[in-house]
Amino acid sequence: MTATYELSHLDLLEAEAVHIFREVAATCERPALLFSGGKDSVVMLHVAAKAFWPAPVPFPVMHIDTGENFDEVVEFRDRTVERLNLQLIVSSVQDDIDAGRVVEETGPRASRNRLQTTALLRGIAANRFGAVFGGARRDEEKARAKERVFSFRDEWGQWDPRNQRPELWSLYNARHRKGEHLRVFPLSNWTELDIWSYIRDEGIELPPLYYAHRREVIERDGMLLANTRFLSLLEDEKPFMATVRFRTVGDATCTGCVESSADTAQAVVTEVAAARITERGATRADDRISEAGMEDRKKEGYF
Amino acid sequence: MVTGASTADVALILIDARNGVLEQSRRHAFLASLLAIPHLVICVNKMDLVDYSAERFDEIREDFRRFAMKLEIADLAFIPMSALVGDNVVQRSTAMPWYEGPPLLHHLEELYVASDRNLIDARFPVQYVIRPQSTDARLHDFRGYAGTIAGGVFKPGDEVIVLPSGFVTSVQAIWGPGGTPIDEAFAGQAVTLQLADHVDVSRGDLICRRANRPHSGQDVDAMVCWLSATSALAPGARYTVQHTTSATKASVRQLDYRLDVNTLHRDEAATELSLNEIGRVRLRTQAPLHFDPYRRNREMGSFILIDEATNSTVAAGMINWPSQQDSAVVWHEGAVKRDERASRGLTVWLTGLPGSGKSSVAVELERRLVASGRPAYLLDGDNLRHGLSADLGFSATDRAENVRRVGEVAKLLADAGVVAVVSLVSPYRADRDQVRAVHADAGLPFVEVFVDTPLQVCEARDPKGMYARARAGQLAGFTGVDDPYQAPASPELLLRPEDGDAPAQAATVLTLVERLGA
Numbered sequence: 001m002t003a004t005y006e007l008s009h010l011d012l013l014e015a016e017a018v019h020i021f022r023e024v025a026a027t028c029e030r031p032a033l034l035f036s037g038g039k040d041s042v043v044m045l046h047v048a049a050k051a052f053w054p055a056p057v058p059f060p061v062m063h064i065d066t067g068e069n070f071d072e073v074v075e076f077r078d079r080t081v082e083r084l085n086l087q088l089i090v091s092s093v094q095d096d097i098d099a100g101r102v103v104e105e106t107g108p109r110a111s112r113n114r115l116q117t118t119a120l121l122r123g124i125a126a127n128r129f130g131a132v133f134g135g136a137r138r139d140e141e142k143a144r145a146k147e148r149v150f151s152f153r154d155e156w157g158q159w160d161p162r163n164q165r166p167e168l169w170s171l172y173n174a175r176h177r178k179g180e181h182l183r184v185f186p187l188s189n190w191t192e193l194d195i196w197s198y199i200r201d202e203g204i205e206l207p208p209l210y211y212a213h214r215r216e217v218i219e220r221d222g223m224l225l226a227n228t229r230f231l232s233l234l235e236d237e238k239p240f241m242a243t244v245r246f247r248t249v250g251d252a253t254c255t256g257c258v259e260s261s262a263d264t265a266q267a268v269v270t271e272v273a274a275a276r277i278t279e280r281g282a283t284r285a286d287d288r289i290s291e292a293g294m295e296d297r298k299k300e301g302y303f
Numbered sequence: 304m305v306t307g308a309s310t311a312d313v314a315l316i317l318i319d320a321r322n323g324v325l326e327q328s329r330r331h332a333f334l335a336s337l338l339a340i341p342h343l344v345i346c347v348n349k350m351d352l353v354d355y356s357a358e359r360f361d362e363i364r365e366d367f368r369r370f371a372m373k374l375e376i377a378d379l380a381f382i383p384m385s386a387l388v389g390d391n392v393v394q395r396s397t398a399m400p401w402y403e404g405p406p407l408l409h410h411l412e413e414l415y416v417a418s419d420r421n422l423i424d425a426r427f428p429v430q431y432v433i434r435p436q437s438t439d440a441r442l443h444d445f446r447g448y449a450g451t452i453a454g455g456v457f458k459p460g461d462e463v464i465v466l467p468s469g470f471v472t473s474v475q476a477i478w479g480p481g482g483t484p485i486d487e488a489f490a491g492q493a494v495t496l497q498l499a500d501h502v503d504v505s506r507g508d509l510i511c512r513r514a515n516r517p518h519s520g521q522d523v524d525a526m527v528c529w530l531s532a533t534s535a536l537a538p539g540a541r542y543t544v545q546h547t548t549s550a551t552k553a554s555v556r557q558l559d560y561r562l563d564v565n566t567l568h569r570d571e572a573a574t575e576l577s578l579n580e581i582g583r584v585r586l587r588t589q590a591p592l593h594f595d596p597y598r599r600n601r602e603m604g605s606f607i608l609i610d611e612a613t614n615s616t617v618a619a620g621m622i623n624w625p626s627q628q629d630s631a632v633v634w635h636e637g638a639v640k641r642d643e644r645a646s647r648g649l650t651v652w653l654t655g656l657p658g659s660g661k662s663s664v665a666v667e668l669e670r671r672l673v674a675s676g677r678p679a680y681l682l683d684g685d686n687l688r689h690g691l692s693a694d695l696g697f698s699a700t701d702r703a704e705n706v707r708r709v710g711e712v713a714k715l716l717a718d719a720g721v722v723a724v725v726s727l728v729s730p731y732r733a734d735r736d737q738v739r740a741v742h743a744d745a746g747l748p749f750v751e752v753f754v755d756t757p758l759q760v761c762e763a764r765d766p767k768g769m770y771a772r773a774r775a776g777q778l779a780g781f782t783g784v785d786d787p788y789q790a791p792a793s794p795e796l797l798l799r800p801e802d803g804d805a806p807a808q809a810a811t812v813l814t815l816v817e818r819l820g821a
Contacts, residue, residue: 005456005489006417018480018493019451022431026506026548050481051449051493054442055435165616166530168309169605170451171545175614 040135091123157301200265223256247279336374378792425455428547507549597621648717655754658761667809684727710738
């Protein structure tokens with residue numbers, strides 16, 4: 001009687017995520033996993049691969065492509081998909097712009113971020129996905145915090161925060177009609193620190209942007225932005241070299257980086273443990289809209 | 304609160320020291336108890352506004368305890384605090400030297416939650432079947448049953464039975480996520496089992512042990528919290544019931560009562576449950592459910608009801624036990640009400656290691672009660688095994704059944720107005736909690752007394768020479784030696800050797816019994 005039968009904090013989070021993946025695979029028709037190459041989607045895919053071992057992941061991955069990605073991330077995405085032998089579906093914002101379904105913002109501060117909602121809902125409808133896994137976590141910000149693990153979307157892809165299904169124990173209600181779908185968030189209860197600790201413990205590969213490197217940046221609105229071909233400089237902005245890393249990876253026009261010397265997962269864990277603001281508040285121009293703004297965007301069908 | 308409480312390990316209830324125990328405090332405590340949150344911490348706040356008075360704190364504590372006797376709370380702690388100035392929040396308060404416990408943060412850090420899971424009854428609801436159907440020869444025939452262990456421990460080689468088919472086979476291998484081989488898989492782990500034989504197993508089936516199976520049946524008796532604002536639960540209505548990994552249809556046979564969560568009054572005339580109302584119902588399901596009472600295992604005893612028209616989750620349910628409706632047994636009401644009897648009964652349950660001195664205390668307690676004119680009766684574990692439980696051995700299942708029988712007899716005695724004094728090792732917490740639940744449901748006080756004599760002392764005493772035989776390998780499964788004793792987390796009374804000899808300890812119990820006014 002010496003065994004204590006205890007699971008570590010990360011083992012518990014992993015067990016919960018594995019349970020959620022299996023539950024969706026067992027109860028939903030045509031699930032898909034949103035994969036951007038960002039760290040949360042990488043961790044999500046890693047857990048999914050473990051959940052179905054020794055079988056391959058039984059669903060495709062979908063990338064909502066703004067057309068303004070970091071080259072390293074697209075390269076990483078393609079390599080990962082090939083390694084795990086997955087089917088990749090790309091739903092592209094550029095297609096929506098070309099077809100006139102959405103109108104692009106103009107000017108130096110233009111971002112295609114909001115336009116992703118159209119490409120996302122179009123991708124879900126075209127493939128008739130019944131459930132879509134997202135990497136959102138409750139610690140990111142308030143609108144995400146109140147969303148359920150199994151989040152029901154009506155036939156317009158919309159979320160009603162005041163009419164969510166109660167979620168008790170580990171009993172998830174995945175029922176929906178044709179045309180409706182579920183967003184499922186297996187990493188809901190993880191924090192940024194959990195994600196990094198897990199990446200460290202599992203030795204998960206990430207796009208190199210996540211670790212400290214030298215690159216040309218500009219400073220805008222108190223954030224450092226990478227100087228890429230997608231960015232139009234304002235008059236007084238002068239690019240300079242800095243040692244930086246990215247805390248999140250999204251559209252190249254709106255993802256900021258931070259000065260950091262953390263070049264390993266352990267060094268990032270140490271840095272995150274000391275950080276006071278979430279990665280989104282700190283480095284995402286797109287998410288620097290008000291909390292109510294994020295809720296509105298989510299109601300429309302955003303990630 | 305019900306939703307959050309369903310997965311909580313601990314609940315904090317804040318009480319304003321000026322106002323004391325309010326209706327709201329009682330309501331929250333009741334919900335915590337109903338959802339079986341294992342640990343409850345009562346934070347008596349704003350002590351700075353009552354001059355850090357120890358008397359005021361004691362008064363609130365006693366008031367709350369009196370109410371909590373009617374509930375089922377495994378672990379109850381009280382902390383006097385002032386959140387405003389930080390007394391006993393993170394740092395120990397210097398203003399309340401009379402309080403000897405830890406500050407809140409320290410208490411939370413030290414809470415041991417791993418033992419709250421049921422590690423006795425092996426339960427594996429099959430969630431998903433993994434078949435790679437690979438051309439790879441090593442994987443060609445792989446069939447893995449994936450799921451999260453809902454109770455107990457599984458090991459490769461264990462003989463298991465699959466329900467409902469009844470196929471008996473054994474566990475060939477257990478894999479963790481990503482294919483890590485596992486020697487012992489336990490409650491809470493997400494794993495994949497391979498079975499030795501090719502039997503037909505699919506999602507919704509339950510893998511357990513042959514000698515330790517859950518209840519299986521179509522009629523269940525459950526507490527239900529109604530969660531829908533747009534509809535109400537009414538007898539005759541049909542829903543989809545989702546329980547572990549299985550889903551079937553269910554109809555509401557009967558609404559026994561609606562519970563007033565503030566007063567605990569049972570309204571037996573109620574005809575429906577609307578938003579946030581709680582009641583006891585009898586359900587009949589289309590396919591049998593394989594379940595354990597919620598009190599014994601939260602995962603195996605919980606369910607949700609889904610409205611088939613809207614797909615909404617409309618209720619959360621906790622199974623009490625199988626309902627009698629599937630047999631010809633019908634409850635027959637008597638004509639005598641409890642308060643018409645000559646005296647009010649209760650159960651005093653002495654638990655502890657063999658040789659801890661339970662029986663000596665129990666004998667003395669019975670003697671004193673009878674001497675003072677109270678009807679009392681001693682139920683001694685060893686003696687009962689000569690008759691009532693003569694057919695039982697000492698396996699976990701038999702021990703559970705023994706505790707259940709003694710608990711039922713004690714309940715009948717208490718109902719008849721007698722003080723039932725039970726002296727029984729009753730080593731497993733879940734079994735004792737089940738007896739507590741049976742008493743709570745019958746509205747009878749249950750006083751758990753933990754005779755906390757250290758193992759070395761019990762072994763040195765060894766009044767029946769049993770420890771010596773167990774150590775010599777002549778007795779298997781002896782509590783304290785090679786079978787675990789799970790101490791109560793929050794007994795009504797704790798007796799330690801330093802509290803005096805058996806007569807002194809019996810006097811302490813007697814004082815508590817008298818205070819309960821039984």
